[in-house]
């Protein structure tokens with residue numbers, strides 16, 4: 239928010255990023271600088287955390303060979319049939335793996351959600367696409383990255399400059415996203431009037 243003279247001007251950047259963000263699963267092969275990837279993790283670092291316990295750690299993956307190994311551990315777009323994955327020319331060029339150092343912390347998944355959202359919105363502000371991934375082979379990721387048993391592998395965020403532009407549509411009868419005849423992904427979202435309650439349920 240800026241105060242311009244007596245007029246308050248709302249800066250819409252965050253809202254714009256929220257609206258523009260979609261899960262991206264097809265990427266350009268242009269690298270993301272390490273500086274930017276660190277900036278995204280820094281944004282995750284300072285996200286809200288229950289009791290300020292901060293149980294999360296992060297592994298940035300941007301080496302070509304290690305990215306190829308991580309790619310093999312991921313299940314992409316479960317609703318798309320037959321089973322689909324990005325082609326070699328469309329794969330994400332980096333990953334951020336989210337680790338939890340204490341899963342007895344009963345709020346850790348909420349912390350992961352908040353940290354993940356900071357990462358995806360920061361990326362969106364740089365026009366970088368992301369996909370949060372939980373359908374991953376955690377044992378294989380542990381081996382590939384040498385993650386100690388003391389850390390739980392929660393999820394992976396795939397990143398890259400966008401090579402697809404999914405569209406958001408009103409949810410009618412199914413939550414399942416689909417691709418149209420031009421291969422554009424349509425993502426149904428519940429309508430505001432169907433989820434909002436004011437003063438009373």
Ligand SMILES: Cc1cc2nc3c(=O)[nH]c(=O)nc-3n(C[C@H](O)[C@H](O)[C@H](O)COP(=O)(O)O)c2cc1C
Nearest residue numbers: 259260261313314315316370371372373374415425
């Ligand atoms: C916790 C979580 C886990 C997800 N896991 C996967 C996954 O394993 N594979 C995948 O392709 N997408 C995954 N997604 C992306 C969702 O499919 C996507 O957010 C949803 O379809 C809505 O689309 P949108 O992100 O474009 O709004 C995951 C998203 C969340 C929040």
